Amino acid sequence: MDASVEPSPRYGQFSAVDGRHYMWRGYGPGRGSNIIAVYDPSTELWSLLPTTGPLPPGEAVGCSVCVGRCLYTFGGSDESSYFNDMSKLDLDTLQWTKVQTSGSQPMKKTGCGLVRVNERTLCCFGGFGIEGTTQPGSTFTKIGYSDGRGWTNKFHFLDTQNGVWSSPELRGERPPCSNFTFTMVDQHRAVLFGGWQSGRSRVNDVYLFxxxxxxxxxxKPVQGEPWPVERSGHAACCLNYGQDHPQLLVYGGLDNGNKPLGDMWILDVDTVQWTEVTPPESMTPRHYHSITATSLGPGLTEVLVFGGLRERLGDHAIAETTILRFEMRLLAEVRHPNLVQFIGAVFDQSPPLIITELLDMNLRQAYEENQLDPGNRLSIFMDIALALNYLHQRYNPIIHRDVSAPNVLLQRMPNHQLKGKVSDLGSANFLQHAHTMGEGAIIYSPPEVIPQAFDPLTPPLRQSVKIDVYSYGIVLCEVTASRFPSAEHYRDMILQVQRQRPAVYELILHCTKREPSHRPSMAQVMVELNKIAPF
Structure with missing residues (x-):
């Protein structure tokens, strides 16, 4: 990326996407400018392009969306005024025009949302500003300013072909008023998340339009389930618009203590289930930033994150560009409740940074810190077996190749039990392409892997899923004995398990047989686990 043409630091900027990422205005050095910043995924470069025509009056915290080869922008504010102008930028000529509108005009406001409902209809919702016309079912809450400023949850539709605003009836509870995210996820549905209520508190409810x-x-948030905290000033985008199980990505914002947030979440819109993921270290806590997403091809989505504020107020605007790529095919193809969910990767560093859901601890930490309650070991053993059986039973079986206690992560459930999830599929191969290359710790590796691990010139041996079964047996021994399975201590550990848990001992021996064909399948392992008493 050519740093010489990167956009200047800013926050509260306008942004939109139509295959390329567009960004302009915002508070910072470039405020009031006619320059629009364009990021092209094909070249991985920013361009700073001058526009012509009457510029939109709003400088920041407005809303925008692309329709065809036009970019529409609405509202926003400067240091003293709010606006309700709708402007349009021709993306071919880069010329602005003011859209002449009529009908039920939205009030002058900022912090609102704008989505494209279809090729000719836009929906504008909520915001903070100067009271306008009344609307049945909506509210407007003044907050003491002499000019009548306040919060609204009104919504309006604009027909872009004739410029007419309308306010059809909307059934259901209206969402919060301002600084939320409002995102289309398919041709008929939008998701609104977070924002300010008129009572000056932030919320974390999800609204499905x-x-x-x-x-x-x-x-509403479900007690005990993973769920983001209350926030406003965050940013969101859809990772797979119009596909099965659309995913909403949410990042950052301000919490109710006015603290900038740096967490990242993905919402499965169909199930309304949240997954917290680990953002790159470069993505520091921020608010009033922008996120846009575009498809790079079947199953691959590129997300661009730019700008924002590191503090609640002040001149701490960010000028960093972060590019995330989300492999939605893997999200769709390898999904199981006992597998750590792969989310995406950051490709602007080497090696790429893998992004997964965020969990509490790994299995080794759990037994070392005495976090495993009675009965929990057996349930975790079953969780691991279920995950490996899922990988092995696929049409194209997947060998994990790095099964170990540190690669089993644990999630604290509402009943306080720990749920096991197998992680680190980075070493996994589809079976048809699999050969032994020595991945994983040697102590977990079966005999058929050891020679090639020590001597790279040894011809690689054909692998089978029984490699994972052997590693699973070592994990059984380690966690049952609550000791690291070093070579010098392994014999003592296996004798300890024989004395304390004879049934587990027999299963370990079966899983770790020297000949791969003599080891059980993971389906057979699950049958044996069901015969063992909890411990």
């Missing part, structure tokens, strides 16, 4: 039925459904 269905524009086919004109209904909105509120989903």
């Amino acid at each position: 269905n524009f086919s039925t004109m209904e909105v459904t509120k989903v």
